[in-house]
Amino acid sequence: MFRKVKSPLFYINIFFEEMGEVGLLIFRTFKNLFKKPWEKGIFIQQLEEVGVRSLPVVLLTAAFGGLVFALQTYVGFHRYIGPGSETYGGPIISLGLSKELIPILVGLMVAGRVGSAMAAEIGTMKITEQIDALFSLGADPIRYLVVPRTLACFIMLPCLTVFGDIVGIAAGFFYNVVLMGVNRVLYVRNILLYMELWDVFSGLIKAAVFGIIIALIGCWQGLKTEGGAEGVGRATTRTVVIASVLILIVNFLLSKALPANL
Amino acid sequence: MIRIVDLHKSFGGNKVLRGVNLQLRRGETLAVIGQSGCGKSVLLKHIIGLLKPDKGKVYVDGEDITLLNDEELHKITRRFGMLFQGTALFDSMTVGQNVSFGLERYTDHSKEKIHELVRENLAKVGLRGVEHLMPFELSGGMRKRVGLARAIAYSPDIILYDEPSTGIDPIRADAINDLIIRMGKEMKVSELIITHDMVSAYKVADKIAMLYEGKIIEIGTPEEIKNSKNPIVQQFIHGKAEGPIENW
Ligand SMILES: Nc1ncnc2c1ncn2[C@@H]1O[C@H](COP(=O)(O)OP(=O)(O)OP(=O)(O)O)[C@@H](O)[C@H]1O
Ligand SMILES: [Mg+2]
Numbered sequence: 001m002f003r004k005v006k007s008p009l010f011y012i013n014i015f016f017e018e019m020g021e022v023g024l025l026i027f028r029t030f031k032n033l034f035k036k037p038w039e040k041g042i043f044i045q046q047l048e049e050v051g052v053r054s055l056p057v058v059l060l061t062a063a064f065g066g067l068v069f070a071l072q073t074y075v076g077f078h079r080y081i082g083p084g085s086e087t088y089g090g091p092i093i094s095l096g097l098s099k100e101l102i103p104i105l106v107g108l109m110v111a112g113r114v115g116s117a118m119a120a121e122i123g124t125m126k127i128t129e130q131i132d133a134l135f136s137l138g139a140d141p142i143r144y145l146v147v148p149r150t151l152a153c154f155i156m157l158p159c160l161t162v163f164g165d166i167v168g169i170a171a172g173f174f175y176n177v178v179l180m181g182v183n184r185v186l187y188v189r190n191i192l193l194y195m196e197l198w199d200v201f202s203g204l205i206k207a208a209v210f211g212i213i214i215a216l217i218g219c220w221q222g223l224k225t226e227g228g229a230e231g232v233g234r235a236t237t238r239t240v241v242i243a244s245v246l247i248l249i250v251n252f253l254l255s256k257a258l259p260a261n262l
Numbered sequence: 263m264i265r266i267v268d269l270h271k272s273f274g275g276n277k278v279l280r281g282v283n284l285q286l287r288r289g290e291t292l293a294v295i296g297q298s299g300c301g302k303s304v305l306l307k308h309i310i311g312l313l314k315p316d317k318g319k320v321y322v323d324g325e326d327i328t329l330l331n332d333e334e335l336h337k338i339t340r341r342f343g344m345l346f347q348g349t350a351l352f353d354s355m356t357v358g359q360n361v362s363f364g365l366e367r368y369t370d371h372s373k374e375k376i377h378e379l380v381r382e383n384l385a386k387v388g389l390r391g392v393e394h395l396m397p398f399e400l401s402g403g404m405r406k407r408v409g410l411a412r413a414i415a416y417s418p419d420i421i422l423y424d425e426p427s428t429g430i431d432p433i434r435a436d437a438i439n440d441l442i443i444r445m446g447k448e449m450k451v452s453e454l455i456i457t458h459d460m461v462s463a464y465k466v467a468d469k470i471a472m473l474y475e476g477k478i479i480e481i482g483t484p485e486e487i488k489n490s491k492n493p494i495v496q497q498f499i500h501g502k503a504e505g506p507i508e509n510w
Contacts, residue, residue: 037367121354129350132312136344137412138336138367 025142025220029150032143039148046152050114050211051159054106057113061105062097062164066171069093069101073172074180086176087186091194093172098195098203102164104251106157107210111243115218118149119239122222123232131223146219153211158204165200198262206254210247217243263288263452264309264420269318271304278304280476281318286420291446291453293463295498296473297507302456303347305473306422309454310342311335322420340368343413347424347456349405351397357384357408358393364416383411388437403430410438414445421445423455427462435462442466460499464488472498474507 073089081088122145125131131141169191176182221235221242264286271279278301286292296302307313308320311327319326322338330338343364351360361380365371371379380393387407397405406429413421426442427435439462445451446466457463463470464484471481472495480487480495490496497505 125352128353129346129348130352132307133344133346133350133352135312135332135335136310136339136342137364138339139363140332140336 021224022216022220025146025216025223028142029146029216032140032147033151035143039144042144043148043152046148047156049117050110050149050152051156054110054113054156054160055163057109058106058160058164059167061109062102062168063171065101065105066093066097066168067175069096069168070172070175074176074182086180086182087190089176089182090172090187090191093176094169094191094195095199097168097172098161098165098200099206100203100251100255102168103157103161103203103206103210104247106160106164106207107214107247107251108244110153110157110160110211111214111217111247112240114153115214115239115243116236118215118218119221119225119235120232122219123225123235126223126225127228127231141223146215146223149219150212150215153215154208155211157207157211157214161204161207162200165203196261198259202254202258205258206251209250209254213246213250214243217246263290263323264454265319265321266305266309267319267321269305269308269320270316271301271308271313272316277476279308279315279318282473282476282478284471284478284481286452286454288452289446289450291442291455291466291468293455293457293467293470294473295457295460295463295470297498298458300473301476302473303424306344306424306454306456309422310339310344340416341419343416343418343421345406345409345413345421345423345426347428349397349409351405351409351412353397355396356393357389357395357397357400360397360408361393361412361415364412368416379415380411383415384408386414386441387411388434403434406430407434407438410441417449418451420452421454423453423457425456425458427457427459435459439466460501474498 070089070093073093074086077086077089122131125134125145134141134144173187177184177187218239221239225231225235266282266284269279269282270277282305284292284294294302294305304313308315308328309322311320311330315328318328320328322341325338327335327338352363355363358380361383362376365376365379369376384390384392387410389404389407389411392400392404392408397408400408406426410423410426413423423442426438430438442453442455443466446453446468455463455466467484469481470484470487471478472487473479474494480490480492482490487495487499493506497507
């Protein structure tokens with residue numbers, strides 16, 4: 001019941017060990033990126049799994065993210081600045097969505113949907129010796145499993161984010177203009193006047209980074225799975241937790257590091 | 263062809279291999295016997311580099327494979343076929359894709375040729391018309407035989423079998439024995455077989471080695487093993503509960 005309390009040194013040790021593991025995985029993934037044979041079949045399958053199949057949940061969360069964001073922005077302008085100023089909500093909503101909220105929502109959704117599935121699938125392969133079998137049949141597990149997944153996430157998260165942006169901004173428009181009767185022409189004009197392409201683009205850069213994080217954490221946890229079904233469960237949970245936390249931290253750092261406009 | 267020198271391996275505090283010395287010559291069939299949990303599968307995994315030893319060497323044609331990195335290892339794994347104890351079939355692929363996996367990566371055959379080889383190798387293990395099935399649709403014994411077909415499909419020159427006949431009915435098991443003998447005699451394949459089945463070991467093996475407490479305690483022809491003076495070997499091959507080997 002009571003686990004023996006380990007010294008902090010023990011945890012620091014584990015932390016550095018795991019950093020080393022991840023570092024090595026990153027290194028080997030990049031090294032294998034350009035090597036043949038190139039696993040096209042799996043790559044396409046992963047594109048579908050990460051992209052197409054995540055689209056419904058991404059669109060749904062983007063729509064509601066856009067709606068509440070619009071709701072509070074409307075309240076803010078209406079209450080603090082006064083009736084009529086709500087048209088300035090357009091660019092603020094669009095900026096907040098495309099730079100922050102949508103990339104994060106996409107990242108968290110895909111971490112839960114795809115990252116966990118990667119950890120579970122690879123973890124099961126690990127404990128049933130399928131990874132060993134891959135090796136013995138001439139397929140490098142990194143090249144065969146990790147590279148296509150990482151590439152697929154790297155490409156598909158920005159795509160999902162584009163769709164999320166469109167739906168989220170449309171939902172903001174719907175709330176303000178259709179539901180709350182904000183002036184349609186001014187609302188749209190303000191968006192076009194103040195939004196820049198870079199605002200959308202910097203969100204896509206973030207999404208691509210989140211994609212790499214999700215795939216690498218999922219594969220890393222999968223490949224180090226030990227100890228039966230319980231181990232697979234643990235790898236899955238840890239993937240979602242680690243990837244989600246990392247996404248939020250890295251998001252802040254990127255927001256700080258990426259220039260506000262070009 | 264394969265020479266294992268003073269191989270040591272522990273997991274945590276569990277000293278599994280404590281100085282194994284073993285040699286497999288070209289075209290020879292060697293059976294390794296030993297109690298459950300004594301480290302036979304661990305030994306096998308060292309031979310194709312899936313595990314790295316704590317100490318000791320594994321030479322394949324004079325090259326020490328314990329020093330190779332993954333990339334260099336891939337060049338020699340082509341020469342090996344491995345049947346895993348738990349079959350390790352890829353469960354997201356059909357039987358046909360499982361068997362063709364090595365063929366696609368290790369050979370330059372055309373699609374048609376690969377297709378033909380898949381069918382041929384499945385037939386060798388007594389399976390027909392199962393290419394499109396998924397592994398979970400097969401019985402345990404059928405899975406084992408698919409694993410066997412996958413391991414031999416690309417004509418490796420060294421085959422490692424981890425309990426090929428476990429979980430298979432006696433008639434099929436004997437057919438597999440014949441297959442193992444044929445691979446050795448006709449194709450000049452070197453084979454290492456892990457087995458608990460003494461009848462099969464006597465039938466297929468040129469030599470039998472017994473692994474006990476992390477070491478090879480006896481090696482010899484089936485005749486020599488049958489007539490061994492070592493009470494541990496005698497107890498094992500006759501499957502007696504009483505004797506020097508502790509049971510519990
Ligand atoms: N990856 C691993 N991590 C920790 N311990 C392991 C690992 N693999 C094997 N062992 C331990 O090594 C010992 C030998 O295992 P091995 O699978 O080689 O036995 P075996 O001789 O093949 O037995 P069996 O005939 O039942 O298959 C066991 O005690 C097992 O617990
Ligand atoms: Mg075993």
